[in-house]
Amino acid sequence: MSDHNQQAVARYHNDFLKEVENHVEDGEWVKMCMQCGVCAGSCPLGDAWQHTPQKLFMMIRAGKREEVLTSDSMWMCTSCYNCIVRCPRKLPITHIMHGLASYAHRLNLAPKGQPTREIAILFWKNLAKTGRVNELKFSLAMYFKDGFVQGIKNALAMQGVGLGLVKAKRLNPMELFGGHKCKDTGGLRKMIAKAREIEDRKKGFTQ
Ligand code: SF4
Ligand code: SF4
Structure with a gap:
């Protein structure tokens, strides 16, 4: 094979597309995208996105690994x-978007401080602890995520809403000292650990 042909083959060989196919939920669908732009035009967030799904899929195929995995669009x-x-090709776009976000998070490449990512992490930590979301602890975690002083400011700014919820019995201050939980929290944690183990094995995740 001539040098020119070898270079052409090297350019065509796309490791990142393979990586996405192997590690990202429903990533094997990305190559089916025909770049029609219907998803980009249909997304209600439209122009607010850094990269529409159409653009992300094109970038994956072009091997733009860092640009894709550090994008904040999947988190939106x-x-x-x-x-x-x-989608005329029936790509499971939503699942791929969440799969890309999850993969970027596990590689520690997801954008730090991205608000919806922060909410997702706090929500999951709260939920996975007891199997039930503790609204009071979740709200406080949100208020104090940027430090103690900011947390006090946030709590004071929202005190009217908080008191209203307590009065309407939609928020129980006693939730701060435990709160409701599922019957078998130990079993729940084992189940989550097992699910992660199975997912890692299925996707050959080694990091
Ligand atoms: S609608 Fe489907 S085929 Fe069209 S650009 Fe989006 S993902 Fe690709
Ligand atoms: S599911 Fe996500 S990517 Fe698809 S249109 Fe809705 S917000 Fe946009």
Whole structure:
């Protein structure tokens, strides 16, 4: 094979597409995208996105690994499913977006301080502890995520809403000292650990 042909083959060989196919939920669908732009036009967040799904899929195929995995766009997906129902190639776009976000997070490449990512992490930590979301602890974690002083400012700014919720019996201050939980929290944690182990094995995740 001539040097020119070898270079052409090297350019065509796309490791990042393979990586996405092997490690990202439903990543094997990315190569089916025909770049029609329907998903980009259907997404309610539209122009607010740094990279639309269409653009992300094009970048994956072009091998733009860092640009894709550090993008904040996957974290903006609201799971409205508009794109999925309209994609002429039936790509599971929403699942791929969340799969990319999860993969970037596990590689520690996801953008730090991205608000929806922070909410997702705090929500999951709260939920996974007891199997039930503790609204009071979750709200406090949100208020104090940027430090103690900011947390006090946030709590004071929201005190009217908090007191209103307590009065309407929608928020129980006693939740701070334990709160409701599922019957077998130990079993729940084992189940989550097992699910992660199975997922890692399935996707050959080694990091
Ligand atoms: S609608 Fe489907 S085929 Fe069209 S650009 Fe989006 S993902 Fe690709
Ligand atoms: S599911 Fe996500 S990517 Fe698809 S249209 Fe809705 S917000 Fe956009």
